[in-house]
Amino acid sequence: MRKEIQAYLDQNADLKLFVRMHPEWYRTLSRSPLEVQRLKSAADLFYGRTFSQRLDRFNQRASMMSMFVAMAEAMAEKKA
Incomplete structure (x- = not known):
């Protein structure tokens, strides 16, 4: 080389x-x-x-965060 x-x-x-x-x-x-x-x-x-791989990772993280928020809201409603 x-x-x-x-x-x-x-x-x-x-x-x-x-x-x-x-x-x-x-x-x-x-x-x-x-x-x-x-x-x-x-x-x-x-x-x-690559851009598409980074975008896929971002979308996965965003969906996970929305799932956590929904779970936290459900737990808050359950306690109230």
Whole structure:
């Protein structure tokens, strides 16, 4: 692998870990170093950093909070 790619991975610990977990990227980056952008996209998808994944997590948290509020209101009504 080229020195520039190794230095880039050293600067980005999460990408370095992703490459270690998916060794096919060693070969891909060795043959075509310009695939770094595709590596970043694949790592974002793996780590759940895409917009749709973040939106899904937000919606799950919002629904959980609304469930807790509804449960708290039900308990308050039950006591009253």
